[in-house]
Amino acid sequence: MKFHLLASAIVAIAGAVLRVDAGEWLWLLSAIAAVWVTELLNTGVERAVDLASPDDHELAKIAKDAAAGAVLVASLYAAAVGVIVLGPPLWRAFFGS
Numbered sequence: 001m002k003f004h005l006l007a008s009a010i011v012a013i014a015g016a017v018l019r020v021d022a023g024e025w026l027w028l029l030s031a032i033a034a035v036w037v038t039e040l041l042n043t044g045v046e047r048a049v050d051l052a053s054p055d056d057h058e059l060a061k062i063a064k065d066a067a068a069g070a071v072l073v074a075s076l077y078a079a080a081v082g083v084i085v086l087g088p089p090l091w092r093a094f095f096g097s
């Protein structure tokens with residue numbers, strides 16, 4: 001959660017400094033929201049599974065791995081959005097046109 005908070009803050013500051021437009025803000029915000037939503041749901045699934053099945057069980061493993069997979073998919077989406085939206089202006093800021 002701390003990592004997600006830090007990453008969200010860095011993306012928001014980068015967006016402001018690089019003056020991304022409204023459409024680009026929507027992509028960045030959708031990526032941030034996707035990661036937060038899946039991470040919160042993953043935490044909920046983990047805690048519910050621990051409560052319902054403290055001992056090892058194949059279904060508990062599938063539930064936890066599926067929830068963690070959702071976080072991975074959202075994180076890959078967020079990384080792609082970050083590169084596509086922030087990559088070009090960052091490149092221009094550091095290396096010129």
Ligand SMILES: Nc1ncnc2c1ncn2[C@@H]1O[C@H](COP(=O)(O)OP(=O)(O)OP(=O)(O)O)[C@@H](O)[C@H]1O
Pocket residue numbers: 046049053054055056057058060061064065068
């Ligand atoms: N009750 C269980 N039965 C079977 N496999 C489990 C069970 N609990 C966890 N596992 C397996 O162990 C892995 C790690 O479980 P754990 O609860 O530590 O999740 P985590 O993603 O590391 O959680 P956290 O974010 O709290 O570190 C799961 O992805 C799953 O494959």
